[in-house]
Amino acid sequence: MDSSQFTAEPSSTFMVDVIIAGCGPTGAMLAAELRLHGVRVLVLEKETEPVSFVRIVGLHIRSLELMAMRGLLDRILEHGRQRPAAGFFAAISKPAPKGLDSAHAYLVGIPQPVIVQLLEDHAIQLGAQVRRGCAVADFEQDDEGVTVKLADGEQLRARYLVGCDGGRSTVRKLLGVGFPGEPSRTETLMGEMEVGVPQGEIAATVTEISKTHRPFWLRPFGKGVYSVVVPAAGISDRSEPPTLKDFQQQLRTIAGTDFGVHSPRWLSRFGDATRLAERYRVGRVLLAGDAAHIHPPIGGQGLNLGVQDAFNLGWKLAGQIRGWAPEPLLDTYQAERHPVAEDVLDNTRAQMELLSDEPGPQAVRRLLTELMDFDEVNRYLIEKIAAIDIRYDFGAGPDLLGRRLRDVDVKQGNLYDQLHRGRGLVLDRTERLTVEGWSDRVDLVSDPTAALDVPAILLRPDGYVAWIGEHQQDLDDHLARWFGRPLTDGPSMPS
């Protein structure tokens, strides 16, 4: 960064508290989470229009739980298709494991543009500003804030900048944060188009070819349109979308026919690179979603991971800006989320090996397929992909500490319904506890009949259990650990 290019005075008034680069699922979710705490947010999106191509993505259990916690699940279910929580580890076909501990133990398939639009609308309803056609081109940070420069030269100033600008993140590159990992070894063409032969003919050929070439499919997508996925001829720099000719050539090479494909609706390509940012935060600039981690789409985890990053970061960054966050809180974002992404990268590496046509990996796949007949094994793998196995390190304590809490019935209705405002929550069966002093940040639900087998818990705004106990002093210590000084200690200073 050449600081002579920046004309805005570092001390000039902040236009907003947070600028988010990128209005994909991660950026939109983060904007909404910040707005729940009254933080002024501007989302800058380089594309002038929302993406047109309809990639169906799977929302897994933990993401569905998060949506329920913010009152968004009904809207998602209206637009998505529910499927059993099964068959997504390395595409090994098995029934859903028994006893998945969630009120939302299923998968929802939903077009990515629909989920992005729902999240963007939600953020805007909460008061976020979204500006399209604005690409972040450069930035400079100082002790007080970040000056962001757009591609057209306009300069904007905020306290923090978050790069949610996807796998080729400009923000990450400008920060100079390393993105180590493995480059793409394979590339896949994906698109929607019409075909020139009857469905019966296609089905027979596709069944045969997909035994030896993965991924490979031509699936009817409604109104005479087919979803077509075929391995690409090689690795490109992916700066340009593929052409219809690329699809025709690859179909002919692999299947011996191009099925008369024509009239494409959209064409795209994706690789299988696996990379993880070395740091998620440098001063006042943070990274989330694909900007921080990329991996092959097997198991359908990328969007889920990004939305969950946003959920983890939102309340912490809000607390920092509102002035109540204890000093290390914002740094727990990287401490908690980096290992989670590391684990997702590893499980996609393992899944990709299991898709290999080589005899060794094929033998391991057969063995794992047998092992998954044991419900414990099947559940372990599905819980991993569905991200309900996560346990953050909050120190020594019962197993539930650091884990998410499933939705439970409380006398006010469902517990998750009490989390719509994105605040902390104490669920108290003793009816003796109070959150006085933190009542601007934390709610209290007293219910001796709540389905908990401990006296009381403190839930963070992202639904993870931050304390288990029964004594007020112990609770107060933990409220201070996560939510800063009580109100009675005087006003906090924004930072």
Ligand SMILES: Cc1cc2nc3c(=O)[nH]c(=O)nc-3n(C[C@H](O)[C@H](O)[C@H](O)COP(=O)(O)OP(=O)(O)OC[C@H]3O[C@@H](n4cnc5c(N)ncnc54)[C@H](O)[C@@H]3O)c2cc1C
């Ligand atoms: C074939 C395929 C299938 C997939 N299936 C699934 C699935 O089933 N489940 C799942 O969870 N994930 C899936 N994924 C992964 C998922 O699509 C991504 O992980 C997800 O889109 C990441 O969201 P994001 O918001 O972090 O980044 P993106 O969706 O990439 O959004 C980044 C945004 O930033 C904008 N931007 C970029 N640069 C700038 C800039 N300089 N200034 C301003 N804006 C900028 C972009 O235009 C874009 O809108 C799949 C991916 C592929 C390729």
